[in-house]
Amino acid sequence: MPMSSRETILARVRDALAPLKQRAAYPEFPDTVAVSPALAPQLAPGSDLWAAFSARARLVHGTPMEGGPAALAAWLREKKLTRGYCDPALLPQFEPALAAAGLTIETTFDRARVDDYEFGITRAAAAIAESGTLVLSDTTTSSRLAALAPWVHVATLTRDQIHATLADAVAALGDDPNLIWCTGPSRTADVEGILIEGVHGPGEQIALLV
Template identity: 45%
Template structure:
């Protein structure tokens, strides 16, 4: 019996193993197993659009669909930036972060009682009660916010504060999930956010805000104030 077949027969080789790399071992075993197949399954011809919920979209205004779908997953859609600031004030959340690109859009709405920073310091992440960041887009069909590394330079700013508000440009709203996949492009890290952070690990009871935001908000605007 060769060393090779011994390795196969007796499972785990001792480590470190210089006789054969794990890569070769795995790929050889894969090829050997597949050689025996009389036919290999073909890729089915299907259209990735089959998963689109056409009844949800049905030629309606994307912003209207987005709002309705966001409500289903408990993302609060605000009519305008001023409404977000009013909400923050009503909750008593006055310390937060605003992405620099959105400062001009929001600046006028913040009263003097707010303490808003334009740089997110991750070592003080508990100091921020809320954050406002620019989204890469949204998916109307599922009420999803798209956050990209390309658009936002701080992943933690949209995650760590208790309340996060995503600002979505109307032109960036995509209709359905396949469109969202097509839009991934070259971004190194994209995250889709469909509602607040949640868990049902304890007795199946739904609790929001387990690691990320307990309040997830969004607003659609025509354009940023430059």
């Protein structure tokens, strides 16, 4: 008895989802294949990767920041951003400076009050000097919504989290199944080719060195 159209479609779906008997090997290519020769000296072993990362981040309208919690508190106060979320793991380090600046901090992001949060402070998993990219992961990001919904997102990182190239970062991050690559603030040019920032995510992306 011939299969119905529905059965035929479902059979094809099952066949497509079945594990492959033999997978193709990953292509062989040098890790530096995509690195611009002009950037190579800035990314060489022993170079200041924070300086290289900062320069690339500024080119894509990101905001690299040094000075830790005190510098961030002063910047938020200057911008009149007074209410936000902070990763509970970061609170002991950040609360004194934020409280002294008169800022209101919450450690639970209330989805029902998403518009109340003017900034979110979370931890980055890594950064890439080659492109000025911040990497977020479910392992280190305490609240995905707090990293993507407020207009200002602050991702904290240390110098040892900065990788020279994309290939270095991929090798270091291993098989983490859920990573977000943030190269500057959210942007789109879908509407008549006009570039607009802060449409699908933060309009201000800060990388705070701690």
